[in-house]
Amino acid sequence: MKKILTSIMMITFVCVGLYSQSGPKIRFESNDMNFGTIEQNSEPFRSLKFTNVGNEPLIVKSARGNCGCTVPTWPREAIMPGESSELKIKYSTERVGPINKKVTITTNEQEGSNTHILSVVGNVLGAQDTQGVPENKGSILAPKK
Secondary structure, eight states, rough: HHHHHHHHHHHHHHHHHHHHHHOOOOSSSEEEEEEEEHHHHHHOOOEEEEEOSSOOOEEEEEESSSTTTTEEEOOOOOBTOOOOOEEEEEEESSSSSEEEEEOOOOOEEOSOOEEEEEEEEEEEOOOOHHHHHHOOOOOSSSOOO
16 A cells, blocks of 8 residues: 555656646746937847747747837747747837836746736937037127137
8 A cells, every 4th residue: 555655646746747847938038128228219129038948839929018119029930948039129219218118928838927028128318418518609698708
């Protein structure tokens, strides 16, 4: 009887171990896409690497920004186990001010959540913000010296 119980327990542990490691699994280099402080109308694209750390092909089904100013592009082909790829995000850099957006990624992962939310952060400075102190050109009330 003791041998049967031991055998059942061993089979259970092996099955649970195999099940918990199956399927595709995405791991992002970071959960934030940081544009930093950039000038208005500067380079709008940034890339974020990710890896399939699972044991089956990973498919990114969709990627959506929470507004039209944040547009993600993702690989359409399957990412094999151990391989890496990248998600590209375009932000409308003609908009001045802080960047605080979200991008939602949906995959074919079976365990846990198949939806991942990435933060897109940064700050876009307008032309007047990047020029510094204006030169004194004089005026009617205070002529240039």
